[in-house]
Amino acid sequence: MTARVAVFKFASCDGCQLSVLDAEDELLAILGTIDIVEFPEARTLREPGPYDIGFVEGSVTTPHDAARIKEIREQCKVLVTIGACATSGGIQALRNMADVGIYASQVYAHPEYLDTLATSTAIADHVKVDLALYGCPVSKEQLVETITAVVAGRRPDLPSHPVCVECKARGTVCVLVANGTPCLGPVVRAGCGAICPSYARGCYGCFGPCSTPNVASLAGAWDGAGVPRSTLIRALKGFTVGAPEFQEAVRAL
Ligand code: SF4
Numbered sequence: 001m002t003a004r005v006a007v008f009k010f011a012s013c014d015g016c017q018l019s020v021l022d023a024e025d026e027l028l029a030i031l032g033t034i035d036i037v038e039f040p041e042a043r044t045l046r047e048p049g050p051y052d053i054g055f056v057e058g059s060v061t062t063p064h065d066a067a068r069i070k071e072i073r074e075q076c077k078v079l080v081t082i083g084a085c086a087t088s089g090g091i092q093a094l095r096n097m098a099d100v101g102i103y104a105s106q107v108y109a110h111p112e113y114l115d116t117l118a119t120s121t122a123i124a125d126h127v128k129v130d131l132a133l134y135g136c137p138v139s140k141e142q143l144v145e146t147i148t149a150v151v152a153g154r155r156p157d158l159p160s161h162p163v164c165v166e167c168k169a170r171g172t173v174c175v176l177v178a179n180g181t182p183c184l185g186p187v188v189r190a191g192c193g194a195i196c197p198s199y200a201r202g203c204y205g206c207f208g209p210c211s212t213p214n215v216a217s218l219a220g221a222w223d224g225a226g227v228p229r230s231t232l233i234r235a236l237k238g239f240t241v242g243a244p245e246f247q248e249a250v251r252a253l
């Protein structure tokens with residue numbers, strides 16, 4: 001059987017869809033088992049559902065989004081959210097802590113033409129999601145793993161442990177311990193291969209919270225490195241500011 005695959009976009013920058021395109025070599029290798037029938041970013045021909053796998057990029061920010069995701073859910077056997085916007089509301093969820101009307105009036109000459117919600121929310125806040133891929137953007141290896149797993153009828157092997165584990169696995173020197181560089185790796189989900197610490201930079205959290213983020217402990221480590229508490233709070237309000245675990249942590253800090 002050939003699986004019918006669809007890719008949908010909501011409020012986002014399209015970066016995760018580009019990760020799908022970036023997996024072209026790997027996807028070509030399994031072309032006999034999948035057919036990408038709906039992907040407006042990549043092809044003009046569009047085919048109606050139902051679909052075996054639906055990938056959703058982006059967050060829900062308008063009443064139209066909220067209605068459309070329900071229709072898409074009905075059309076997809078397996079619904080997979082991809083990226084920080086779809087899984088936690090994205091950086092646009094900063095509006096959730098502010099007055100969206102003020103933002104709109106500062107950006108648009110005619111904000112009265114906008115039909116927007118007061119919040120940017122994750123897809124899972126609106127419909128049942130079967131699988132979630134994190135990151136800003138997502139890892140193409142995880143995309144390919146997810147497609148092949150679904151086609152094979154098994155669960156994909158996706159990590160929920162912190163970035164620190166990947167750092168140790170590749171033998172990277174810890175930038176927090178060695179240099180006092182602020183790094184969110186202990187509370188952030190693995191999947192990127194610990195790219196930033198491998199370039200002597202701290203992780204800034206683009207994969208969102210890991211399964212058991214201990215932010216209180218991380219705060220102690222950052223305190224020990226002489227990093228102001230305000231810097232940690234700002235760091236947690238980044239790409240996955242809408243993630244409940246980080247929102248709760250910010251409140252507690
Ligand atoms: S550099 Fe960051 S991610 Fe790597 S081990 Fe240290 S704290 Fe963890």
Ligand code: SF4
Nearest residue numbers: 192196203204205206
């Ligand atoms: S190290 Fe952190 S910020 Fe860098 S790519 Fe990985 S998850 Fe994202």
